[in-house]
Amino acid sequence: MNLLIYGPPGSGKGTQAELLHQAFDIPHISTGDILRGEVGAGTELGLKAQPIMAAGGYVPDDIMIGIIRNRLQQGDSAKGFVIDGFPRTIPQAEALDSLLNKELGRRFDRAIYLNVETPELVRRLAGRMTCPADQKTYPPGTERCPLDGARLIQREDDKPEAVKKRIEVYLEKTLPLLDYYQRQGLVSEVDGVGTILEIHKRVLAALGQSAEVAES
Ligand code: AP5
Ligand code: MG
8 A cells, every 4th residue: 555644744644654554564654754863863964954854944855855766665665655744845746756657666545634723733743742762753741752761852843933834834835735636536634633543543444444454
C-alpha cells in the first residue's frame, strides 16, 4: 500500500503514520524526522536545515526532492510506504509524481487528509513532547519516553512564534496540494479530531480496511 498522509502541523500525521506502519508493516517515511536526524548528526544538510526549521520555514525543494528520491530507492519501501510531510509544495508534488510514475513504476493508492482546525493545532503543538532519540511525539503532560525512558523535550519549532509561522506557511504553500490530489481522485478527508484510536479507525475505513487490523 502506497500512502500519503497530509495535513497541517499538529494534525496528527506522525501519530497516524506510525499506526499505519504497525498495521501494514510498511515504512513510515517522515521528511521532518529525516531532517531532524541530519540536524542531530551535524551533517552539512543538517546545518543548513536547522535554522530554517527552527523558524518554521520550508527547506528548499531541490534538497527535499533529493531526500525523498534517496529514501524511496531503499529496499524497505518496495512493498509500500506511508509518506508524512512530503510533498509540501506544488514543485515537490510534481517531482514525486514523476519519480513514482516514471522512475519507480509506482503510484499512490490514497492521500489521507487529516482535517483539524487551527486553534486545536496550536493547543496540541504547544504541549507536544518529543523523544530526543527517535523523534516520536507524545501528548502534553508525558514526561518520559515509554519506549526508552528518555526525558522528553519540546521541539524547537513548537515554540509559539515558530508554530504561528508553520501554520501560515502551510496555508500558503501546502494547502493548495489538496486540490492537486483531489483532481487525481486520491484524497480521503478524515476528521482529525477525536481520540487517536478513533482517528486510526477512520483512516482504516477510508482505506477500505476493517478496524480489526488495528487491534490485532
Ligand atoms: P514535520 O516534522 O513534518 O512537522 P509538521 O508538518 O509541522 O508536523 P508535525 O510533526 O508538527 O505534526 P504532525 O501532523 O506530525 O502531528 P503529531 O502526530 O506529532 O516538519 C518539520 C519541519 O521540517 C518543517 O517545518 C520544515 O521546516 C521541514 N520540512 C519537513 N518536510 C519538508 C518538506 N517536504 N519541504 C520543506 N521543508 C520540510 O501530533 C501533534 C501532537 O498532537 C502530539 O503531541 C500528539 O501526541 C498529539 N495528538 C495526535 N493525535 C491527537 C488526537 N487525536 N487528539 C489529541 N492530541 C493528538
Ligand atoms: Mg510529524
